[in-house]
Amino acid sequence: MDVDNAQSPVIEARGLGVRFGPKVVLEDLDFDIRRGEILAIVGGSGSGKSTLLRQITMLQRPSAGSLRLFGQDALALDEGERLRVRRRFGILFQNGALFGDRTVLENIATPLWEHTELDHGSIEEIATIKLQLAGLRPEDGLLYPSQLSGGMRKRAAVARAIALDPELLFLDEPTSGLDPLSAEALDELVLQLKATLEPTIVLVTHDMDSLWRVADRVMLLGDAHILASGTMTELAASGEPLVRRFFQGPRGRAAMSGATGQK
Amino acid sequence: MNRSEPAKASLRLESDRAVFSGRWTARHIGRVGHQIEHTAWPAGKLTFELSEVERMDTAGAWLLHRLQRQLTSKGMSVELEGVTPEMQGLLKLVSESGVMASDLPRPERTGALQNLGQTSLRSLQSAMGLIAFVGEAWLAGIRLMLHPGRIRWAEIAHSLGEAGHKALPIVGLLAFLLGIVITYQGGVQLRQYGASIFVADLVGLSMLRELAPIMTAIIVAGRTGSAYTAQIGTMQVTEEVDALRSIGIQPMELLVLPKLLALMIALPLLTLYADVMGVLGGMVMAKVQLDISYATFIDRLQVALTVKSYLVGIGKAPVFAAMIAIIGCYQGFKVSGSAASVGRHTTISVVHAILAVIVVDALFSVAFSYLDI
Known part of the structure; x- marks a missing residue:
């Protein structure tokens, strides 16, 4: 039953639902995330994007439905199997979640110390490669998280998320709180990562420009359901009123004309 | 995954050919890393045979690249064989952004006397x-x-x-x-x-x-x-x-x-x-x-x-x-x-x-x- 090959979806959700007490946050979600794609999850504030991310990263158990990660039933895994699945993905948390008492390089090296038998020197060297891949300089590795600017913190957190070359990378609002130039550079970084390490990337974002530049496919959440899913071009052309409202506001249109080169 | 354990990375030397096999990924190269350090490499020309490698990630690529760097710096010539396009990409990446541990920036080391001074100063401060805080509290x-x-x-x-x-x-x-x-x-x-x-x-x-x-x-x-x-x-x-x-x-x-x-x-x-x-x-x-x-x-x-x-x-x-x-x-x-x-x-x-x-x-x-x- 445990099929895990190049063709099967990395994540398969069927009838996924989450409720907190009487409050229904997500209901009856069906979706697949295919190997190697960049899927963006979008939706207004409070539409359950981050909650959904917590479900598919196994940080929280859904109240209904089934979830398969890499072809395995994620809800039936024991502790050891769950750890093995977790090792295959990396997460960028919204606020970075860097460990404050460790330097940037030590932060990136943490997963390597935990999950490999490499010697000290090799771990430092590999962590430095990730550091540079995320667009930081080797000397930045000596800094502590409290000494970093917002953009650098995101980059350092990305570097930690890709420390073990994950097959699946979750990015929770990678460009939020960044200036336009840093946000653009981070989009660039995501594309570069995809080209070099070829992970499947799940992106939660509000950033219209990111959606146009980075996402292969977009899933719009609203009213606890998936309102629409498709490429940006498809969604932008959609006649559905809720979808139109989201993608064709002034910001959406500006991002679209920027991306498609129209005036 | 209850299947048999995936093959760890391994390396064997056949006269002037080094044959790489197994998984050259972060989790499987721990042992081979130690092995590399204790291998007596023949002088002159060497060929790295990579076609038996099942999978490679950045960590594995770095180990391979570092070995190549070390041997070349000793005046040997190393040739790679059986490199897939993916490996090529990874090797390019690590050769661009890899830094040897000895060249990494280090925090400045402080002497015992300096530590003593700094600690005393900090306690005094x-x-x-x-x-000052007591004074402020009084004023407030x-x-x-x-x-x-x-x-x-x-x-x-x-x-x-x-x-x-x-x-x-x-x-x-x-x-x-x-x-x-x-x-x-x-x-x-x-x-x-x-x-x-x-x-x-x-x-x-x-x-x-x-x-x-x-x-x-x-x-x-x-x-x-x-x-x-x-x-x-x-x-x-x-x-x-x-x-x-x-x-x-x-x-x-x-x-x-x-x-x-x-x-x-x-x-x-x-x-x-x-x-x-x-x-x-x-x-x-x-x-x-x-x-x-x-x-x-x-x-x-x-x-x-x-x-x-x-x-x-x-x-x-x-x-x-x-x-x-x-x-x-x-x-x-x-x-x-x-x-x-x-x-x-x-x-x-x-x-x-x-x-x-x-x-x-x-x-x-x-x-x-x-x-x-």
Whole structure:
């Protein structure tokens, strides 16, 4: 039953639902995330994007439905199997979640110390490669998280998320709180990562420009359901009123004309 | 995945061909990394055969590239065979961004003498900071007395409940047990001299003058002083303290003075409560062990104790309270940056507060005996 090959979806959700007490946050979600794609999850504030991310990263158990990660039933895994699945993905948390008492390089090296038998020197060297891949300089590795600017913190957190070359990378609002130039550079970084390490990337974002530049496919959440899913071009052309409202506001249109080169 | 373990990375040398096989990924190259270091490489030309490699990631590519670099720098020529396009990409990536551990930037090393100097300087600065903090608290207190309308009664009441009311069970229990222990230990000795009744003097005086104030202060330092540090420290990390300043609220007025005032009210009351519970514990134990009736015990207590011994004990409490609150809040404001810093300063806060309580109590004892109180 445990099929895990190049063709099967990395994540398969069927009838996924989450409720907190009487409050229904997500209901009856069906979706697949295919190997190697960049899927963006979008939706207004409070539409359950981050909650959904917590479900598919196994940080929280859904109240209904089934979830398969890499072809395995994620809800039936024991502790050891769950750890093995977790090792295959990396997460960028919204606020970075860097460990404050460790330097940037030590932060990136943490997963390597935990999950490999490499010697000290090799771990430092590999962590430095990730550091540079995320667009930081080797000397930045000596800094502590409290000494970093917002953009650098995101980059350092990305570097930690890709420390073990994950097959699946979750990015929770990678460009939020960044200036336009840093946000653009981070989009660039995501594309570069995809080209070099070829992970499947799940992106939660509000950033219209990111959606146009980075996402292969977009899933719009609203009213606890998936309102629409498709490429940006498809969604932008959609006649559905809720979808139109989201993608064709002034910001959406500006991002679209920027991306498609129209005036 | 209950299938057979994936093949670890391995390397074998066949004359001038090095054959790489298995998974060259972060989790599977630990052993081969050590092997590489202990391999005797033939001189001259070498071929790396990579077609048996099942999978490679950045870590594996780096190990391979580093080996290639090391051998080339020794004047050997290395040729790669069987490189897939993916490997090519990874090798290019690591060759561009890889840095040898020996070339990595290192934090500046400091000598023992410099460390000693820096530590001394830091302690000195910390002590000066504390004195400045006490001064600031005084000034803020005086300002507040001139404008009594700005006193935050709700904050004070809340702190009073947290530090005072909620500490009653633990203070009461410990004082009661302490009373029992003293009576038991003292009673055994006194009975030998037929002086059992003096156990009331023993318990009464020791509890009222010394044990109740100091024990209550230590409990409160651990319970409330630490809470003050953790609260203010976390607010410092999340920039809430700065937010208060920006709204025009003095952190000193909102965060420190109400706590200070509340603790200076709560601690004497808690000490009084500990007095009562401690004597009660002694009374119960005297009845059980020495067969002294409650009435006899209380009669003796009235002879043994004076208002002075009660006041000597209770009078120390506000001083202890002020020290605990000031140290707790001061350490809270010194937190910077991370969760670890909150933990560190909370520890310092409790240690310093307990130390201060004990040292000041000793000073009180010396002063009282000098003044013959």
